[in-house]
Amino acid sequence: MAPLVxxxxxxCLIENVEGSKLVFNKEAEKILLExxxxxxxxxxxxxxxxxxSYLMNKLAGRRTGFALGSSIQxxxxxxxxxxxxxxxxxGHTLVLLDTEGLGDVEKGDCKNDAWIFSLAVMLSSSLVFNSLGTIDQQSMEQLHYVTELTKLIKLKSTTTKEDTGEYKRYFPSFTWCVRDFTLILEKDGKAITEDEYLMSSLELKKGSDKKIKxxxxxxxxxxxxFHGHKCFVFDRPASKKKLQILEELEESELEEEFVEQATRFYSYMIHHSRVKSLAGGAEVTGRMLAxxxxxxxxxxxxxTVPCMENAVxxxxxxxxxxxxQDAMSKYLCDMDKQVQKFPTETQQEFLNMHMECEKVAIQVFMGRSLNDKDQKYQRKLKELLDNKMNDYSTKNEKASRDFCRKLLQELSANMENDILAGKYSVPGGHKHYLMQKLNVxxxxxxxPGKGVKSLEVMQEYIAEKKDIEAAIIKADETLTEKERQLAEEHAKAENEKREKEIVEQNNRNLQQRMDDQQRSFEQHKSMLMDKMEQDRKMMIQQNELVISQKLKEQEMMMNQGFNNRMSDLQKxxxxxxxxNKPKPRRCSVM
Structure with missing residues (x-):
């Protein structure tokens, strides 16, 4: 994984130009892409x-960074x-997103605020809503943007009524931070927790008139x-005068209660905030977030309305x-390191090299591939790997041919000089020629080290000398006609023997290639099955998270007497x- 710079x-990640136009900052995008x-x-x-901004600086482990501001702007x-x-x-990166204040009177565009809110929801894995005072109807009205999310965000390209139950899968957890809180946390005379305070504030009223709706x-x-609900209340951090220089203050200059509350907030958010994930559970990287x-x-x-499914x-x-690209780059890099070992002594040795490099390449591909429907890209990978293997096989064969030809040239140098000098075109010359050829x-x-084309290169070399040997036989006056005939038949038999050996070797190579293709297929299939199983486990894990949240929601509806809503939740x-039930696994990479 690339280290974080x-x-x-x-x-600025998304610039709000003149309060109306949103621009994705290229410099920030470049950082995420890395x-x-x-x-x-x-x-x-x-x-x-x-x-x-103070809370976000706290999560960053810094006092300054995000601008706090000390004016009403x-x-x-x-x-x-x-x-x-x-x-x-x-091995994980914490990405903190600080949004501009909602309801800025200078902006005068409520729609723009709604888009900022929607983008924060779509991009985050944990959403923090920050408000002052108490959780009351007024603070709920400040959060009216949440009621517009279904109009501003499409989960799927073909939205149906059933999609409303999918929001918990797509949306972040929800944490409400109540600042400058002065009430006592109790209900009906009994002490309650911050979370109970939140859930109590979220209780619904019965009725059907517009005011209740x-x-x-x-x-x-x-x-x-949202798939989780958490609440934190904070005392005022310091006096009004000191609030204007909050980022300059040491913790010892802040109210003790506030420091303790901020520490609990930090600990919870760092420990419990989940990795950003897609529907199905695939983890999002910085590159993917960009x-x-x-x-x-x-x-x-x-x-248009952003569609999360289309974006994915x-x-x-x-x-x-x-x-x-990553997989092929890895394969080419690893195989290029093997080229220095060319020519391989046997084709099987070459195929083993390929298989090892292919295995690593598939692992690289599987580590990054996402929703590869019908294994379209994996089949393309196999095709590219097969083509490149053929290229390297050709290089291996060429290295073998070059080595063998150079070797024969060195070994037969004296014999070639004797041929040019006519030393074999004399009585008894053929016998002398045969001894020299046999030595070569x-x-x-x-x-050793001749490679996969050693037989063929030798056969080509002998074929090149066929006419020369025939001329030597003809010129050798000591040979009888019978001996000439036997010499020619022996040369022919030796040639047929080598041809047969070449055919047998080619047949073995062909069978080895076929066996390699089967091994390659099994290797692709095995890794694909592992990937599918991993994806399924992530989906089940995400489903279980959603189920647990829906069960809590169902229990809440039951306690409040909304039995009619329990049926939809149960469905x-x-x-x-x-x-989540086991299903037959099917895959195809061929």
């Missing part, structure tokens, strides 16, 4: 001047990003959309093409449990 300060590690993405939203325009190594999860709607959305973010912003600016399909195409062949056959739970 340290970011000394945040950078991160191949899985990312934990924490985004914070809320009304401006509520201290959001909103300091953060758009969405700012800070990528830091995750303090607990080795308006009251229930944001609460229903929070319960139904593609998703750019896709969402492009859709918004084109006037586009991401899958990019990732799978990248997986192909024996020396050649005993030399969603049953559907998820059915999806």
């Amino acid at each position: 340290p970011m000394q300060q945040p950078i 991160i191949s590690q899985p990312v934990v993405v924490v985004a914070i939203v809320g009304k401006y001047r509520t201290g959001k 909103s300091k953060t325009k758009g969405i700012w990003m800070w990528c830091v190594p995750h303090p607990e999860k080795s 308006d009251y229930n709607l944001p609460r229903e959305c929070i319960l139904h959309f 593609v998703l973010g750019s896709s969402y912003v492009t859709a918004i600016q084109s006037g 399909l586009a991401l899958a195409e990019i990732e799978n093409n990248g997986a192909l 062949m024996e020396s050649y056959n005993s030399r 969603e739970i049953d559907r998820l449990r059915e999806a």
Whole structure:
């Protein structure tokens, strides 16, 4: 995994130009594209001047970074990003997203606020909502953007009614931070926890008139959309005068209660915030987050509603093409290191080299491939690997031919000089020629490292000398006609023997290639089955998370007397449990 390049300060990820146009920052995109590690993405939203940036700096382990601001003006325009190594999860990156304050009077565009909120939801794995005072109807009204999410975000390209049960799979967890909290945490005279305070505030009212529907709607959305609910309350950190220089203050200058509360918030968010994942459970890397973010912003600016399914399909195409490129680069790099060992003594030795390099290449591909439907890209990988194997096989054969020809040239140098000098065109010359030729062949056959084309090169060499040997036989006056005939028949028999050996070797090579293809297929299939099993486990894990949250939601509905809503929740739970049941695994890479 690519190491994270340290970011000394945040950078604007999505710029809000003049409060109306959103632009995906190319410099920030470049930073994300370099991160191949899985990312934990924490985004914070809320009304401006509520201290959001202080909490994000706390998560970054810094006092300064995200602009806190000390005036009534909103300091953060758009969405700012800070990528830091995750303090607990080795090999992971913590991506912090600080959004501009919602409801900025200077902006005057509610639709723009809604898009900022929606982008924070789509990009994060943990969403923090920051508000002042208490959780009351007024603070719920500040969170009205949550009621518009179904209009601003499409889960699938063909949205159906059943899709509403899928939001928990796509959306982040939800944490509500209540700042400057002055109440006592109790209900009906009994002490309650922060989480109980939140869930109590999310209780629905019975009734069907518009006022009750308006009251229930944001609460229903929070319960139904997000897969987890957490609450933190904070005392005022310091006096009003000191708040203006909050980032300059040491912890010892802050209220003790606030410091303890901020520490608990930090510990929880760092420990419990999950890796950003796609529907199905695949972990999102920084590179993938960049593609998703750019896709969402492009859709918004084109006037369409961002579709999370379409964004993932586009991401899958990019990732799978990248997986192909990475795998082939790895294969070529590893095979190029083997070229120095060419020629291999046998074809099987070459095929074993290929198989080892292919195995690593497939592992690289599987590590990055995403939603490779019908194994389209894996089949393309196999095709490319087979083609490149043929190229290297040709190189191996050429190395063998070059080596053998050079060897024969060296071994037969004296014999060639004697041929040119006519030393064999004398009585008894043929016998002398045969002895020289036999010495060359024996020396050649005993030399190791000739490679897979040694027989063919020898046969070609003998074929080149056929006419010369015939002329020597004819010129040798000591040979009788019978001896000439026997010499020619012997040469012919030797030639047929070598031809037969070549055919047998080619047949063995062909069988080895066929066996290699079968091994290759089995190797692809085995790794694919492992990948499918891994993907299924991630899907089941995600489904179980959604089921547990829906069971809590169901229990809450039952306790509040909303039995009519329990049936729909039960159907969603049953559907998820059915999806988790074992199913026959099918795959094809051929």
